[in-house]
Amino acid sequence: MSVFTPVSRPELETFLAPYELGRLLDFQGIAAGTENSNFFVSLEKGEFVLTLIERGPAEDLPFFIDLLDVLHDADMPVPYAVRDREGHGLRQLCGKPALLQPRLSGKHVKAPNNQHCAQVGELLAHIHLATRERIIERRTDRGLDWMLSAGAELLPGLDAEQSGLLRSALQEIEAHKAQILALPKANLHADLFRDNVMFEGTHLSGLIDFYNACSGPMLYDIAITLNDWCLDANGGIDLPHAQALLGAYAGLRPFTAAEAELWPVMLRVGCVRFWLSRLIAARDFAGMDVTIHDPREFEVRLAQRQHVALKLPIAL
The missing domain is CATH 3.30.200.20 (Phosphorylase Kinase; domain 1)
Incomplete structure (x- = not known):
């Protein structure tokens, strides 16, 4: 436990x-x-x-308390x-x-459908719209600099295939760091996985666990969310689920050309963040009575994101 x-x-x-x-x-x-x-x-x-x-x-x-007050006042669950x-x-x-x-009502959805994904996309857009004009600043402690340093520390303990995959991803983060940080910003949930959202039937009834929330590029939040909600059986992207999530989001907050250009990169960045944190948890909590999520899930997802066919919906 x-x-x-x-x-x-x-x-x-x-x-x-x-x-x-x-x-x-x-x-x-x-x-x-x-x-x-x-x-x-x-x-x-x-x-x-x-x-x-x-x-x-x-x-x-106080940041978490203030952010949740803002979202609660905006009628978000x-x-x-x-x-x-x-x-x-x-x-x-x-x-x-x-x-x-x-305590919010509802249950977690293990196998989301298009309707679930669309509602998650809508909620994420509402969070960003509610905060982008008056961002409550908090720098994440699991950001790009952390990924670069933690990744370098973990590289020697990986096998050849893993280290090649991670080294390439770290080089990409270093190369695109300035562009990523220049993307449109808001407050982010930054951990919007299926086990942090609750539904009553097909109605989204609650969003929990804001303890990774921060200020930063909205596209990063979208990538983290899609990387968990829109999966096929092999850890690749389920296109109908992804299109439902992105379409619902874009209907409220249109994407920019800069976001479209960095979209494949950001999907990979989202995988790196959770692969590294899970590797660290598996190392630090080994043998303890603590829930440890499998790091390999995000290793597989990162490998699957090396070629991304999914594009952001942009009005031309």
């Missing part, structure tokens, strides 16, 4: 008292997380998710920090920064 910091019932009851949400009925750790400790919390006045922040500087946490009686949304539990958020 991916709970890095265990919490006892008395500790949790003391923490929850200032929220005035009634008696604690039940709580349990959530196994899906890989970076933070998360718990489902049942109280007399509702269902909530408690997150203890395990990674990243504490000074970044996102969690937000519940305030205690003193108005505090960020508090401490077991020596870790802690947030209490409403």
